[in-house]
Amino acid sequence: MVDPIGIKTGAVTARAVSSVNALNRVTEAGTVEKAAPVVQTAASELTANMAAKPPVDSERVAKIKKAIEDGNFPLVPSTIADRLLALKMQWNPNE
Template sequence: MPPIEIGHGGPHAPRAVGTADARPVTGRAVASDTARSHAAEQSAVVRSAALDPGAAPIDHERVAQIRKAIEDNRYPVLPMKVSDAMIAAGFLLRSGK
């Protein structure tokens, strides 16, 4: 079997191992950073307003009451209730209800 020669030069010589070039392959080269950023702006994903969930419905007054109760050691944390709620939430997420 003939020996394998690596790095002998020529058009089909293997390239050195290095970082990958992640630029998209196109028919023409982008000339400058400004042109590249302009091209990126044009190809940005447009999001539909219909899919925007909006702000989360948070009752800030209730949150403040619960925080105060926790600070004053008046908020009962029952491990069994917490674990039951976590298990129930997991079931709801899996069932899609």
């Protein structure tokens, strides 16, 4: 027999919670063992740099705002409608 996939009814077993980034580890003898220092990789440096800055290009936003105020920004209603419809077609409410 095949078990169904999904939520199973019944009692939830106890789950233990443990720290992932523990700095020190206690051995069975009760002594504290120092963990190895965290190595900074290129990916973690990139992540830290990206997290430090806002995800918005403020210079580009300022240029667009200025162009809209001056009437130089090309707003084409049919293009806006086409892109909104494309987004709607790609949107899946079940994800």
